Amino acid sequence: MENPVYDPAYFDAPTLYEAKRLMFPGDPEKFEERWNGDTAFLRDMLIRELQPKVGDLLLDYGCGIGRIAREMCLLGCNVIGVESSAVCRRYAVEYVNQPGHFLAVSPEEFDLLNRKGLKCDLGCAFWTLQHCAAPAADIERISRGLKTLSRLLIANARSRRMVPVRTAEGKSELFDDHVDLWQLLGLHFGLHNTITYPYGLGLKPEEYLLRGYCKTI
């Protein structure tokens, strides 16, 4: 593809339902099952790997419409969702519906809070870094936003990047720039665990995985 240009509006879906569908395109009949299965799996892995406690502050990086934030608020956590799409931030506040326990902010707003001393107890970034335009900067932001020895859980494609771009012809596409996210993450975090994505949830285990990290620097 010649001269692809990053498309920041890719996740600005016109309705909450369309924002959900962007996550799992394909057969609409299977959508609810895939959404529920993936959400429950990620929630369970987060509980197992990060062992959140009531009152902990979770950084949900690229929170989308807040499906994981909602699950974690229901378990008694506080969540700060960092989300580059203002449209998704609005959906997230509505979907999570936990005033006083959930906050959706832009990356720049998170940087401001962080400069003023905010650090989170644990973090997750599910299906986000694979879409970021400049993931090294996002990984640095996540690292700065976590306390030392915090745990972090990441879900991503194993090797494919899917950066939303506009082609020279104005077509919207997902572009693989071959940036190695796992190598970038390894510069900031110690690898704790690798979790194979299970069969039966609609994503191929050979294409996707989760990794648990610990912030050691």
Ligand SMILES: C[S@@+](CC[C@H](N)C(=O)[O-])C[C@H]1O[C@@H](n2cnc3c(N)ncnc32)[C@H](O)[C@@H]1O
């Ligand atoms: C595939 S969605 C995943 C949403 C959510 N993590 C989930 O699992 O439901 C990716 C999200 O990352 C957001 N995103 C992309 N680049 C980002 C960045 N640099 N910083 C924060 N959010 C970003 C997108 O707007 C989108 O909402």
